[in-house]
Amino acid sequence: MSIQAAALRDALLTLNRIRALQLLQAATATMAPLKVVEDLVRPALEQVGDLWDRGGCALSQVYMSGRICEELLDQLLGDPTRPSSSDLTPAADSPRLAIVVLEDYHLLGKQIVRTVMRSSGHSVRDYGRQTVDDLVEKVCFDEIDILLVSTLMLPAALRVEALMRRLGDEAPSTRVVVGGAPYRFDDRLWREVGAHAVGLNAGEVVGLVEQLQRGAR
């Protein structure tokens, strides 16, 4: 990790928005937007997520770090996933990504991952909260390559099994990454429900998505 990325990580963990802004301003003065995201924002957010995974920081810091990055990137570069921000527009061969909360009504996990993905330059369709039937319909219609599924409660995590069965029939090429509290308490659960991968923190999901993308090629 570069000194600048480590400094950004530290600014984010202490919610020091001014310092984070200074670091990003300095970077954007000398680097292309995509390079700023790749070299600073993404490693900083990945480390924050990993720190949380290991008990080194709190979920509120993960959430606020993502929020600050997203706001500052919007301020400095424009919305990184909007077409006007051409330097950061995903390439034509980028996977079609979607994120969803399955059945539960509380959306924090999804919001955190969505924010980190956007701040890392990925365009993600946000499906909000869905049931299995509605979700399969959307995935098929949008021809989603990689679906990120967030769950809060164990019954919803177990419903992924039904989702995987349906997707196996109707969208067999779609890869599914699951995440959320139940998977943090049972290492075997993601395989039990038939998911392709599990992301136990937001920072990890970016790498997993790219790994799945490579595997699909």
Place this chain on the structure above:
Amino acid sequence: MSQTRPAMTSMQRVLTAVGHQEPDRVPLLLLPTLHGARELGVPIDTYFSDPALVAQGQLRMRQRYRHDCLYTFYYASIETEAWGGESIFRDDGPPNAGAPLISDLEAIQRLSPPRIEDAPGLRRVLETTRLLAAETGGEVPIIGVAIAPFSLPVMQLGFEAYLDLMHDRRDLFDRLMRLNEAFCVAWANAQVAAGAHAICYFDPLSSSSMVPPELFLETGHPIAQRVIQQIKAPVALHLASGEGLPIIDHLASTGAALLGVSCHEDLGQLKQASRGRIALFGHLNGIEMRHWSAEQAEQQVKAALAAAAPGGGFALADNHGEIPWQVPEEVLLAIAEANERWGRYPLDWCDEAARAEALRAGVPESDTAAETASAADTAGAADTDAAADTAGAANTDGDAGPLAVSAARSAARTDVP
């Protein structure tokens, strides 16, 4: 080998353990809620619609599993129902809190706490408490539940909006906390008046998994201190699987008598850090429990007892405060049987296990007491936490560690090459 102690009632057993003494055996604070519906053969929503059914379910479960408490917790969102929120029932788990009841933060200015007597759900809980108190005559602790003022807004506002409020609008945050504190104290004391002997104060937001220690000291900690001192019964502070070791000194100073701890933390370390100040309960993993065999249940129980039970100050429980619907009855029975078998004081087998471990490791015998917990805990956790433990060890290599660990973990978390 020392002699076993005279048999105690559940109340005596729990009080002795909470007083940091060794009772006749380790108290089992199994906290099944939904299983009562299965016990009575009724759907979950029907079960929680009738206070007599819940009382009957609790009594039947205690008869079956021989645990040391009755638990009047219905489900978390019953409290937000009182504020105008909705609970959405399902047939395979606890009801979910519906959409947040406060969508406009400015509405907090006009909010006032509901009266307990006006809330049908809370009245049902109080009726269950009265029925259980009449039935058991003080021999079994009846544990009620109150969601902490600091944690209730996750359901009142939604998690994201609550974190925004906490960080951006401290004026409204402070007002909401005052309202929630008044409600929490009234609700807890209504349960005490109905016959509850203790209140489980659920405060997952205060855990260091959720907010950093410095923010906890500004917020969740003073709130807990103010509320707990007004509750007219002993309080068990429960972090609902959240981690608490980094703030254990502050948790011990809230006034709570017991602390519910996470399976993600080292129980031996928690015990050493809290000894004599706050008793612990936990820390069995309810999610993994779904597929435990009887032998695995016994191993997990033994590991927990060895880590935290010597000297008292410990009760065996799950780590979340609610046993998932998917956990088979056979597993709960295996846990109860293992606690019955291995939880009888004095726990001589813990000393023997520590000595054997020390001999293997070449540690002088005088050092073995402190080693007991971690050795047993490691043994119990080894099969599930191996990947994480490996990752933790790798982190000692310096700044490159976390990314290397992340990469290693990612490899273990996808089936795609």
